[in-house]
Amino acid sequence: MRLVLVCISILVMVGLGFLFKRLLRPDSFGVYGSYRADAINEALEVPIRHGTNGSCFKCHPFEAKIHKAGLHKTISCEFCHGTYADHVEGDKKTGTLPVKTGDQITTLCLRCHNTEIKARSEEVIKTVAMPDHLRDQQVKLTHTCNQCHHVHAPLKYINRAKQITGLMEKG
């Protein structure tokens, strides 16, 4: 009689165990391993905020032409201008991205082009020391970078000027 009681209680315990497991275990648990497989799909729902340069060029063909021809072609539009998601949603323009002006441009340029940060090899990037560069070029020390350099194609005007003045051969 006692043995039967023990057997029944074990069976009840096992049954309860399975029941609790069934109730508490999340759906899709264990499809790939000891975790919720649905979490992978949830991770995919994070909104994409950065597009590519290609997505910007679609509507800005003028800037695209200059940007692609210049030394800055590897720079992402969105780094300086802001994210695609802040500007476009679906097919509609939803916001205007701020335009950098004056000293903001110089600060932005010097994030990469400052010689004083020694870790920048000549093979990777051309750097300048400010304000020495302004003195060398014999311009006012208050000049911002974009007064001589086109921000999308830094040597666009420089090369053109050299061609006109005959300092550089055409081609």
Next chain:
Amino acid sequence: MKINDPSPDMKKRSFLKNVLNGTIAGSLYLVYPMGAGSLETLEQIPGIGDGAYDIHAQEFTFIVDITRCIGCGSCCVADKREYNVPDGNYRTWVERYVKGFSDQIYVDCPNGGLDGYQTPRSDIKEEIRDTFFVPKLCNMCKEAPCVQVCPVGATFITPDGFVLVDEKRCVGCAYCIQACPYSVRFINPVTRVVEKCTWCYHRVRKGLLPACVEVCPTGARKFGSLKDETSEVYKILKGPGVLTVLRKEMGTWPALYYKGARREVV
């Protein structure tokens, strides 16, 4: 003396020409499909994002080329913008290593590199031998300590090799933050659950590069599929260059490789 000025007639003609050109260009502009918002069609990782994705047959790798990193912080800015990471937390950051002639190493990372590195370090007395930048992000370990320690199974390795966090299961106990040898995890002060770099899993699955790779101006960050033999990362991994992983002795088998890392980098 001949006056070089064009006749009024010529002026009129060129003016009309310009106006006409302008109008034609303008009308073309209107007809031209302004197809923005078609992010899905932009494919950067070949073969991914066009429907069929076999989660078991993928392998990705990330390579950081320290010799090309200029410490501009574009990646940090992009990362913060992509995920709206709260201030003071960083999913990826760029450290500056300065090495003196006495072999002393000075590491700093003001605001995670978000503002870039505008000024050199002024507090180092000795002569400087070497300066370099080291971008840090999730190492996507194949033997991830964070996954082992999670008591609720909220962090896991997907079949395609990404270590992700299940935000609904995470209880915020921060065991994984202690376990991670690379300190890439933090508790998001808004959601109160653990957050970490995902190598932009949501972008990769749609065939886009991670945001930090997308914005890197010098190509210091490279990402790609190892199943694609034409990809840059495959060629680098197969090639003769020296690649290292961080904290190899921990046995975590990272999928993140560093090119040109000095032995001081940890």
